[in-house]
Amino acid sequence: MKKVALAMAVLLAIVGAGFALNSAAEQGQALFDRANAASHLRSPQFSPYELQIQFRLFPPRHMPLSGMYDEIWASPEKWRKKIAIGDFEETLVRNQTSQWRAQRGGLEAPEVRELRAAVEQLSDLTLAVGEEFQNVRQERKGKQECVEVRAIGPLKRTYCFDSSTAQLQSIAWLGQHTWFADYTTFGSVLFPKHMNATGDSGPLWDAEVQNVSHPNSLEQSWFARPPGSEPFVSCTNVRPPKAVKTPDPSYDPELRRQHIEGSVMLNVEVGPDGKPHDIQVVHSDNPAFYSAAYNAVRTWRFKPAMCGDLPVAVVVHIQTNFHLYR
Numbered sequence: 001m002k003k004v005a006l007a008m009a010v011l012l013a014i015v016g017a018g019f020a021l022n023s024a025a026e027q028g029q030a031l032f033d034r035a036n037a038a039s040h041l042r043s044p045q046f047s048p049y050e051l052q053i054q055f056r057l058f059p060p061r062h063m064p065l066s067g068m069y070d071e072i073w074a075s076p077e078k079w080r081k082k083i084a085i086g087d088f089e090e091t092l093v094r095n096q097t098s099q100w101r102a103q104r105g106g107l108e109a110p111e112v113r114e115l116r117a118a119v120e121q122l123s124d125l126t127l128a129v130g131e132e133f134q135n136v137r138q139e140r141k142g143k144q145e146c147v148e149v150r151a152i153g154p155l156k157r158t159y160c161f162d163s164s165t166a167q168l169q170s171i172a173w174l175g176q177h178t179w180f181a182d183y184t185t186f187g188s189v190l191f192p193k194h195m196n197a198t199g200d201s202g203p204l205w206d207a208e209v210q211n212v213s214h215p216n217s218l219e220q221s222w223f224a225r226p227p228g229s230e231p232f233v234s235c236t237n238v239r240p241p242k243a244v245k246t247p248d249p250s251y252d253p254e255l256r257r258q259h260i261e262g263s264v265m266l267n268v269e270v271g272p273d274g275k276p277h278d279i280q281v282v283h284s285d286n287p288a289f290y291s292a293a294y295n296a297v298r299t300w301r302f303k304p305a306m307c308g309d310l311p312v313a314v315v316v317h318i319q320t321n322f323h324l325y326r
Helices: 002-039 110-123 253-257 287-297
Strands: 049-057 065-075 078-085 088-095 098-104 132-139 144-150 156-162 168-173 176-186 189-199 202-213 242-245 262-270 276-284 301-303 305-307 310-312 314-322
Touching: 002 132, 002 144, 002 156, 002 189, 049 110, 065 110, 078 110, 110 168, 110 176, 110 189, 110 202, 176 202, 253 287, 262 287, 276 287, 287 314
Parallel strands: none
Antiparallel strands: 049 065, 049 202, 065 078, 078 088, 088 098, 132 144, 144 156, 156 168, 168 176, 176 189, 189 202, 242 301, 262 276, 262 314, 305 310
16 A cells, blocks of 8 residues: 555656646746747848847957947848957858858857857747756746756756846856846837846956848848858757767866866867867866866867758857766
């Protein structure tokens, strides 16, 4: 009899957990839907549009850099995005089934990548493939509703919304917080006038929306192939890369002697050849840990991400832990 009672208790616990998960998914999607209803730039009701953003980056140990982001959006099948900062410039164009990338200058700074992600989230708030809502909670005495999203493995991203207006106020991810403020009416859409991001070491970037407007006409030359560009592929259902060779990082002898532990989080671009090509630190508990993690991860090898039968480059997040087992 005791065994039957125990089995029933376990069954009820599993069923209860299922109800909680469905509730979180429904609540999270409802928050996303409310935010999109007010600030969805890419909705058919608002498109076409032009978005212009002036921004500043605050790279570590360097002077701030100023740049511009310009986006012309006609539809999901026709758009143009350009970003320029210092000697770096990149133009992305889609025209029906063709997509091109023209780039000059150095490597894209990680802050630029995060700024792009923030603009994408604001323009069309949606979950990526493989992500799921996990928890919804109220904060600041009910003035905010926050939803946790499981992103990659144990990693989570947290979105917080104003409870009364449903406006997106912040995104927290990998020790970085992105803030959205001063929502302003542009035509029929509310969009934040100011955005900024901070990390463990201080400010990362800030941005001011200069303009959101409907162009009087769409010049077809805007969506032509840019000079010097190369075709590129974007997928809505990329199969992620799989690590096949992952040597452990070395442990600094002095840190080991002092029993100092920690972790390092890296953004890594895994190329179509399965090799790391652009390794950027997101967070490191100690500079010595970062050096060791960097030197180890650059020797890692992967089965590349796949878009159908085509290997493609993707950015992945890798965490290396330095723990002493006693």
